[in-house]
Amino acid sequence: MAKPVNAFYAQSGGVTAVINASAAGVIEAAREHPDVIAKVYAGRNGIIGALTEDLIDTSQESAADIAALRHTPAGAFGSCRYKLKGFDKNQAEYERLIEVFRAHDIGYFFYNGGGDSADTCLKVSQLGAKLGYPIQAIHVPKTVDNDLPFTDCCPGFGSVAKYVAVSIKEAAFDVASMARTSTKVFILEVMGRHAGWIAAAGGLAAQQEGDAPQIILFPEVKFDQTAFIDRVRQSVEHNGYCAIVASEGLQTLDGRFFSEAGGTDAFGHSQLGGLAPRLAELVKEKTRYKYHWAVADYLQRAARHIASKVDVEQAYAVGRAAVEMALAGKSGMMATIVRDADTPYRWHVGEAPLAQVANVEKKMPREFISADGFGITDACRRYLAPLIEGEAYPPYAGGLPQYVKLKSAPVPKRTGREFTI
C-alpha cells in the first residue's frame, strides 16, 4: 500500500456564510482516511498560500474546532482574489506550485471557490500532463452569485437568499407601519453584479398577492424609469407603501450600471453612494414620497446567524464529496448539487468535469422573471424556495454567536525560496 500523502485545501474569491462548512467537510473526510491522506494543509489566503509557501497545518486543530467551522462564517484560512494565468503566460507560477507541492508531499488539491477558481483548479489538475507533477485536483463549489453551471445551486447562495428574503420581509413590516405619516418607500440593495439570483430570492418573502417586495430590480432587465415610478405609485396607492429589492447590477436602458450613471460632482469626483441612494433620489424627485434605503453588502453573505440549513448541509456535503471523489481516483472534477425533487426537496451530490465548468456563467432564465420584469414567476419560486429551508443556528454565549478562530499554525517552510506574487 502506498505511503499516505498530504492534501492542499484553500478558499478563493468572495467568502460566504457556509464556505467553512465545506472546509469542515474536506478536513473531516480526510481525517477518516489517514492511510491515504496524511495531513490537510490549508493555503493561507487561497492559492497565494501555495505560491508563497504559506501553509497552515490543519492537523493541529482540534476535532471540536474543525466541527465549529460548520457554524462559522467567512474564510477561516483567508481567501484571495487571484487567478492563475494560462500555462503559456506565466509558467513560473506553475513551476512554483509544483515546487511547493513536492516539498510538502502534496498529492491532492481541493479548491473552494466560484468560476475563476474552477479555472485555477482545472489548471492544477493538468500539472501532471503538462509539467510532470501528477496531482488530483477537485473543485468544491462556492459562490453567493449562484452562477456555476451543472450544479443545481451553489453553496453560499441559499444563505444569502434566506438573509435577503427575511430582511425584506421584516423591513416591509416596518415601512408598512410607518407609511401613514412617514416613510412610504423602502429600497434594499443586494449583491449580484451580473445575475439577479440574490434579488430574486427577495421575492420569496411575498407569500400573498400584494405582499412585499412589490418590486424587484434585476440586472437582466434594463431599467425603465417610467415603468418603475408608475409601479411605485401603484403600490403606495394600493398597499400604502412600496418595498423594493434592487440588485447592485441594475443597468440603464443604454447598458451602463445605474449605480455609476450619475456623473461627477462639482469637484470632478464620482458621486458617492451606490445604487440604493440613487434610486431613492429618483423616487423622491418623481413622487415626493418619503423613503428609506439600506445596503446589505457584506452583512448578507456573512450572516451565518440566519443561514439556510439546506445550504449548510450542502456546503458540508460537497466538501466531503470532494475528498471521496479524490479517493476514488478522480481529478479535474467539481462536486455538484443534483436536485431530485422540489417538494419535499431532495438532493444528492453529483459531479461535473471542470473543463466544462470553468469560466461558464449560469444566468437566471428569463422564465424566472415575471412578464413585467418586476417580480419572480412560480417556476422561480419552485426553484428558490427549497434553498432557504431550515434554520441552522450557531451556538451563542452572552448574546453573541460563538464563531471559532483557528490556531492556524504555519507549516515550516521547506523550499528555502521566496516567491513574489
Add this chain to the structure above:
Amino acid sequence: MAKPVNAFYAQSGGVTAVINASAAGVIEAAREHPDVIAKVYAGRNGIIGALTEDLIDTSQESAADIAALRHTPAGAFGSCRYKLKGFDKNQAEYERLIEVFRAHDIGYFFYNGGGDSADTCLKVSQLGAKLGYPIQAIHVPKTVDNDLPFTDCCPGFGSVAKYVAVSIKEAAFDVASMARTSTKVFILEVMGRHAGWIAAAGGLAAQQEGDAPQIILFPEVKFDQTAFIDRVRQSVEHNGYCAIVASEGLQTLDGRFFSEAGGTDAFGHSQLGGLAPRLAELVKEKTRYKYHWAVADYLQRAARHIASKVDVEQAYAVGRAAVEMALAGKSGMMATIVRDADTPYRWHVGEAPLAQVANVEKKMPREFISADGFGITDACRRYLAPLIEGEAYPPYAGGLPQYVKLKSAPVPKRTGREFTI
C-alpha cells in the same frame, strides 16, 4: 362594582422589533380583567387613530394571534409621527380626543412610544383636570434610541444592539478573510442621530484585544479626520483590516452632520448617499485601501429574527405592567426597567412620573466612551452586555419567519363626525 370600560392602545414613532410584544402584554393583561377593562381598542396609526376615530377592535383577534405579536416585528396597528400640540395651541385636538373617547367609553389610555409620545401621554393624563374628561394614561416605553430617562434601558434598543453586534462581528470575519488581496476597510452605518447607544453596542462584538470593531464613531465625539485615518492605518497594519461602526449622527468638528457636509453636485443637488459612503470615500482618498460599506437602516430595528430575549421579555413586561398600574389607579406614569444586578442580570419593572420623563433625552455618559473617542469602556460594556442576552427566535415555515398579520377589524364609528389632521 363599576361597569367595565374600554381601553385605548396605540403605537407611536419609529417602530421596533419588539413593540408588538408590548402590545401583546397590554392586551393579554387587559383580557385577564374583563370586569374592569371591557375591550382594548387600538388606534390605527397611533394617536391619529383616536383623532380620526379609526379604531381597531382587538377583541376580535384570537388569543393565538395576540400571542404571536410577541414574535412579530414593527407596529401591528400602524404607527405615526405626530405630536399633540399644547392645550393652549390646539384645543380642538383635545376636544376631539374626548369626543372619541366618550363615544367609545374609553377610560384607559396606553401609549407605546418614545420621548415625544411620553409628552402626548402626559397631556392625555391631564384631560380630566383640564377639560373634565377623566382618563388614566400610562406610557409604555419604546425606542431603539435608548434615550428615555428613568428607565435602565428602552424596549427595542436591546434587539437593535444585538443586531448591530452580531452583524459587525460577522462582517468583520468576512473582511478579515478578504483583506490579503481585496477589501481592507469595512464600514457599517447604524442609527442614532443624537446619541451613540446603538453604535456603542457594536463594541460588544469585540471580546479580545484587536477584535472588531476597531473603530466606533459616536455622535457625541466630534469627528477628527486625521485621528480617524491614523487609526484606520494602524488597524490595517496590526490586524490586516479595519472594521468600523459609524453612527449616522456623526458630526464634523464645526458641528454639522458629517453625512450632510459634502455639499452639492454640479446640478445643485445635495450629494446622494449617507454617512457610510462618504466615510468610505474619505478612507479611499487618504489611504487607497479597498473598502466596502453597509447601511443597515430599517433592517436593524425590524430584525425580529435576531431579537434579544431580554428585550422581548422587557417589552412584554412593560406592556403588562402598564395595565396593572392603571388597574391600581395610577395615571400620568411610565413603566420603567429597573436594573437590580449586572451579572447575572436581574431586573424588575418600576415606574416614573411622566411629568419628569417627557421631552428629556438620556445621553450616553462620557465615561462610556474610551479616552481616544473610538471605543467603549468596560463600564459601557457592563451596562450593554446584559441587554443583548438570549435568543428568542420566531417560528419558521418554509424557511421564513411566521409573523402575524392581524384582522384589524374596525370599530364602527359613533361620533358621526370627520376630523381632519
